[in-house]
Amino acid sequence: MTEQRTILRRRQLTALAAGVVAALTLGTVSAVSAHGAPSGDAANTAITAENSPIGFGAGTTGGGNASATTVTTLAAFKSAVASDSAKVVKVSGLISLSGQVDVGSNTTVLGVGSWSGFTGGGLRLKGKTNVVIRNLNISKPVAPADGITVQKSTKVWIDHNTFSADRDHDKDYYDGLLDINHASDNVTVSWNKFADHFKGSLVGHSDNNASEDTGHLKVTYSHNWFSNVYSRIPSLRFGTGHFYDNYVQGAETAVHPRMGAQMLVENNVFRDTKVAVTTNRDSDVDGYAVLRGNDLGGAATEISQVGSFTNPPYSYTAEPASSVVGTVTGQAGAGKI
Numbered sequence: 001m002t003e004q005r006t007i008l009r010r011r012q013l014t015a016l017a018a019g020v021v022a023a024l025t026l027g028t029v030s031a032v033s034a035h036g037a038p039s040g041d042a043a044n045t046a047i048t049a050e051n052s053p054i055g056f057g058a059g060t061t062g063g064g065n066a067s068a069t070t071v072t073t074l075a076a077f078k079s080a081v082a083s084d085s086a087k088v089v090k091v092s093g094l095i096s097l098s099g100q101v102d103v104g105s106n107t108t109v110l111g112v113g114s115w116s117g118f119t120g121g122g123l124r125l126k127g128k129t130n131v132v133i134r135n136l137n138i139s140k141p142v143a144p145a146d147g148i149t150v151q152k153s154t155k156v157w158i159d160h161n162t163f164s165a166d167r168d169h170d171k172d173y174y175d176g177l178l179d180i181n182h183a184s185d186n187v188t189v190s191w192n193k194f195a196d197h198f199k200g201s202l203v204g205h206s207d208n209n210a211s212e213d214t215g216h217l218k219v220t221y222s223h224n225w226f227s228n229v230y231s232r233i234p235s236l237r238f239g240t241g242h243f244y245d246n247y248v249q250g251a252e253t254a255v256h257p258r259m260g261a262q263m264l265v266e267n268n269v270f271r272d273t274k275v276a277v278t279t280n281r282d283s284d285v286d287g288y289a290v291l292r293g294n295d296l297g298g299a300a301t302e303i304s305q306v307g308s309f310t311n312p313p314y315s316y317t318a319e320p321a322s323s324v325v326g327t328v329t330g331q332a333g334a335g336k337i
Helices: 002-026 076-079 321-333
Strands: 068-071 088-092 094-102 106-112 117-126 129-134 138-139 149-152 154-159 160-163 177-180 187-189 195-201 201-203 218-222 225-231 235-237 242-246 247-249 251-256 264-268 269-271 275-278 288-292 301-302
Touching: 068 076, 076 088, 076 094, 149 154, 195 321, 225 251, 247 321, 251 264, 251 288, 264 275
Parallel strands: 068 088, 088 106, 094 117, 106 129, 117 138, 117 149, 129 154, 138 160, 149 177, 154 187, 160 195, 177 201, 187 218, 195 225, 201 235, 218 242, 225 247, 235 251, 242 264, 247 269, 251 275, 264 288, 275 301
Antiparallel strands: none
């Protein structure tokens, strides 16, 4: 499968290069972004998921090529992920837990098949680095536990997981599905599905944490599917966020930079959403946003300050919004790698 994806990507890039050359020859080149991706309808080939992170989390390897350990119980999982040595831990089956399990540095946690993972609580990365979490189902994290908490940690890749709860309880019964805080940095959140929840993903936990968070909280969200998530898609304080090629359905308020945070919101699709992007709610200091190439689907925007973050410091290919729904619904979530 990896070889097939590599071949497909090479063909896509070859076709793109050939198209640009041909267009230049004819004197009618379509707009091409600084990152090699055609804008608007110039690209009509869906992107396939990557086997390494793109974005601020690039270079994260987790346990790398370490021999894998497969676990089926909570006790075995806690023991397997505790150290900071290089390791790959495979979770087989759905494990119930209360609260959160701490995961060490240099770790890959990988779900087996389509339905493995955790319910009732979640995972925590506290003061760690180089962690990969993929292919897990993480459901119903009862407060105060998040589905995943990234705290004081760097180089993190969260990819192809399914996060879910329900909206039958009070909004504070469950905590966040994915929260990133306390000066965490260089995180990529890609190809996940977030469903049936009030508080999706909070980046920066407090308006009063500027001294710790300023200059940190650099996060990329790419090709995620947010379905029936009320808000925080994501909410970002102080940091720098790139939100591209995501599909948002059924939100009250979606993307929300505040407290001076900068966000580039690019080539996303919003459906049945009241406010796609807001920079001026709930905090004393507004955030900044730059929007380009999005399909708002009738959603409003509340942009009090246009940002200066327009050129992420990494290479990426943003497919046009016209193909995002098919790509994301077909490939995001657990069981797709």
